[in-house]
Amino acid sequence: MRLAVLAPTPRSLYSRLVSHLAAQESGVEIALVIVRSLWSPRRLRAEVRRDGPRLLDKIYQKLLLGERAYSQADPESLLGLARQSGLPGRSLRDLARQRGFPVVTVGDLNGRRAERALQTARPDVIAFTGGGLIRSNLLAIPRLGILNCHMGILPEFRGMDVVEWAILEAGEAPPKIGLTLHLMDRGVDTGPILIHHDLELRTRDTIASIRRRLEPAMARLVLAGICGLRDGTLSPRLQAEAEGKQYFILHPRLRALAADRLARILRSAS
Amino acid sequence: MLDRLALRTLDRAKAALDDSVPAERIRAFLAEALTAAEAELSSRKVSLPPEAEGELRRARSLAARLGLLAAEPGPPSADPAAEPPALQEAEAWLRELRDGKAISRAGLAPGAGAALLALLERPSNEHAEFLDSSLESLLRHVETRRRAGLRLDPAPPGVDAWMEWLSVAILLARAARRRGDLRMLNATLKLNDWAFPVHRRMRAGPRLARYLLSLAEQETAISEEIR
Numbered sequence: 352m353r354l355a356v357l358a359p360t361p362r363s364l365y366s367r368l369v370s371h372l373a374a375q376e377s378g379v380e381i382a383l384v385i386v387r388s389l390w391s392p393r394r395l396r397a398e399v400r401r402d403g404p405r406l407l408d409k410i411y412q413k414l415l416l417g418e419r420a421y422s423q424a425d426p427e428s429l430l431g432l433a434r435q436s437g438l439p440g441r442s443l444r445d446l447a448r449q450r451g452f453p454v455v456t457v458g459d460l461n462g463r464r465a466e467r468a469l470q471t472a473r474p475d476v477i478a479f480t481g482g483g484l485i486r487s488n489l490l491a492i493p494r495l496g497i498l499n500c501h502m503g504i505l506p507e508f509r510g511m512d513v514v515e516w517a518i519l520e521a522g523e524a525p526p527k528i529g530l531t532l533h534l535m536d537r538g539v540d541t542g543p544i545l546i547h548h549d550l551e552l553r554t555r556d557t558i559a560s561i562r563r564r565l566e567p568a569m570a571r572l573v574l575a576g577i578c579g580l581r582d583g584t585l586s587p588r589l590q591a592e593a594e595g596k597q598y599f600i601l602h603p604r605l606r607a608l609a610a611d612r613l614a615r616i617l618r619s620a621s
Numbered sequence: 622m623l624d625r626l627a628l629r630t631l632d633r634a635k636a637a638l639d640d641s642v643p644a645e646r647i648r649a650f651l652a653e654a655l656t657a658a659e660a661e662l663s664s665r666k667v668s669l670p671p672e673a674e675g676e677l678r679r680a681r682s683l684a685a686r687l688g689l690l691a692a693e694p695g696p697p698s699a700d701p702a703a704e705p706p707a708l709q710e711a712e713a714w715l716r717e718l719r720d721g722k723a724i725s726r727a728g729l730a731p732g733a734g735a736a737l738l739a740l741l742e743r744p745s746n747e748h749a750e751f752l753d754s755s756l757e758s759l760l761r762h763v764e765t766r767r768r769a770g771l772r773l774d775p776a777p778p779g780v781d782a783w784m785e786w787l788s789v790a791i792l793l794a795r796a797a798r799r800r801g802d803l804r805m806l807n808a809t810l811k812l813n814d815w816a817f818p819v820h821r822r823m824r825a826g827p828r829l830a831r832y833l834l835s836l837a838e839q840e841t842a843i844s845e846e847i848r
Contacts, residue, residue: 400767404638407631519803599764602810603641605803608846 352581353382355474355493357460359481361386361442362417364429366480368570371438373478373577374450381452383472384443385465387482389414391458397483402600417441425563432567461486469493476580478573485535496534496542496587498576500569502562504547505531506595509540514561515609516598518616525552525616528561530569532576534587539597543587545579548572554621558610641810642817644843650821651836652689655681658825658833673827675701676834683837687844700742702795707739715751719775723755724762728774733759734788741796756796756805759789763808768815783819786812787831794838798845806846809839 354373358366366384373379387394398406412420418441421430440446447454453472457465460482469477469492477497479485485497503513504527508520517526529549536542548568550561579585601609658677661667669677678698685692701707714736723733733755740752762770773782790812797806813835820832 399638403640404635407635407638410631516803596804597761598804599760599807602807602814604644604810604843605807608843 352378352475352577353380353473354577355383355385355469355472355477356381357465357477357479357482357485357497358384358386358443359483360389360413361444361456363413363443363480364418364433364438365566365570367438367440367443367446368429368433368436368567369478369480369573370443370446370450370452371433372436372570372574374446374452375436376574376578376581378581379577381450382474383468384447384452384454385460385468386443386454386456387460388456388458393459394483405600421563427567428563429566429570432570459483461489465489466492476577478577479535480573484539487537490535490537495580498545498573498580499533499535499540499542500573500576501531501533501540502565502569503531503540504529504549505533505540505544506590508598509595510598512601512606513598514558514565515601515606518558518609518613519605521612521616523616523619525620526613528552528565530565530572532572533590538592540595541590541592543589545576545585545587546572552617552620554617556613556617558613640814642814647813647817647836648687648689648840650817651680651684651833651840654821654829654833655684655690658829661825667825669825669830670827673830676827677825677830680830680834680837683834683841687837687840689840702735702738703742705743707735708743711736711739715748721751722758724758725774726766728770728772728776729759729762729782729785729789731773731775731777731780731785734785734790734792738788738792738795741792741799756793759793760804760808763789763793763812767811771812771815781828783816783828784831787816787828787835790816790835791831791838794835794842797842798838803846806839806842809835809842813839 356366356370370381370384374381402409418430421428425431426435439449443454455465455468459465466488469489474492475494477493479497479499490497503517507527508517514528517528521527529547531544532546533540533544534542550565576585659681662669675698679700681690681693682697684690714732718730723730723737737752737755740748771782771786773780773785776782790809793805793812794809797803797809816832820829823829
């Protein structure tokens with residue numbers, strides 16, 4: 352099965368892990384990796400508009416700290432999984448050199464250059480590992496579809512910050528936190544669902560620790576999706592629009608409320 | 622060393638970009654501005670049209686319930702949005718609505734906030750679908766277009782865009798309370814934060830009265846969530 356990977360940055364640990372793990376699977380050939388170029392005024396504008404000041408946290412964590420953002424001793428983090436699986440090098444180019452797959456850098460994942468490269472690579476499946484919204488011109492290219500792992504339970508929790516939103520919406524009940532692997536369509540997290548992964552809360556969890564534990568599970572889930580599509584063992588379940596709501600970036604006051612609610616839920620459960 | 626320098630620079634940039642206003646600052650402003658507006662009105666330095674006076678009274682009554690001001694004697698001020706004339710006005714607005722949409726990519730239809738609030742407060746099957754879809758569209762518009770989307774369409778001369786968008790903030794806060802939908806409160810918080818630098822030094826007048834009511838509705842919705 353021919354696989355293409357869409358990556359948000361050349362050093363994205365998540366994209367590198369997905370590519371690395373997939374390349375080790377029999378019957379999976381990485382036909383192409385498309386990386387979104389880091390510095391383009393258009394990207395900066397779009398991300399400032401979407402993330403506001405939080406973009407600077409992302410720049411610090413993902414670009415300046417990179418792998419140093421993860422605790423070296425935490426085997427459950429994304430870095431822990433990278434170490435366990437022997438992820439080589441520091442960038443997708445390093446991995447590509449070792450594994451022998453092509454990497455193309457583009458300004459816009461939906462642009463003509465990315466579209467042409469994907470049409471030439473003829474992937475059966477595309478794994479989306481970040482880098483913005485995907486437009487319909489790319490959706491029709493892969494034979495089986497574009498995989499996306501959403502950090503939330505679909506169809507209920509579509510959109511942004513859904514770990515926190517799930518906590519806020521849960522009231523006193525255990526929140527529905529986890530991941531959903533789905534095929535992308537034109538909507539926001541509305542495509543057919545392939546696999547769910549539920550997260551069990553631990554007594555000392557915080558929102559940050561939940562996110563940290565979900566990250567490596569995302570890479571594993573994407574791999575499970577690639578293998579499932581290769582073997583024909585997955586059956587996509589369509590989502591109805593009315594089954595869920597779209598959530599947006601949380602205001603800091605509601606973010607603080609979510610953290611308080613999580614602490615209260617964990618206290619009452621212990 | 623370099624990391625620390627980068628972090629400090631990014632922190633400064635983040636503070637400059639951050640347009641959210643802390644809870645304490647909002648609550649202090651609400652209490653101070655209401656007190657100042659009342660003083661100006663009672664000394665007759667300023668007079669307000671009846672609608673703005675009503676909004677100021679309701680803001681005061683909510684602020685007192687929140688414990689931000691001393692409770693006032695007598696029953697709390699009634700909300701005209703819940704009275705029959707408001708529903709009749711909303712239905713008239715609906716009949717004249719171009720394209721049948723309260724909000725489009727180009728902007729907000731003037732009068733939408735007040736009309737939708739009346740429909741929210743006097744629920745009827747006839748308008749339920751329109752109300753639901755309008756609230757969802759308003760939410761999406763505020764969240765995705767952000768400040769750049771705070772426009773009117775059409776924009777008739779003499780109609781103040783802030784007055785209209787503050788009505789939307791009031792509507793979303795009330796919808797959050799009535800429907801338990803925190804997404805609406807999330808959008809209210811953002812709208813009111815964007816309005817803060819514009820209104821924080823404003824003297825008593827219709828715009829300030831509406832902003833204070835919007836903040837009081839927001840704080841009421843949030844306090845109901847925290848309980």
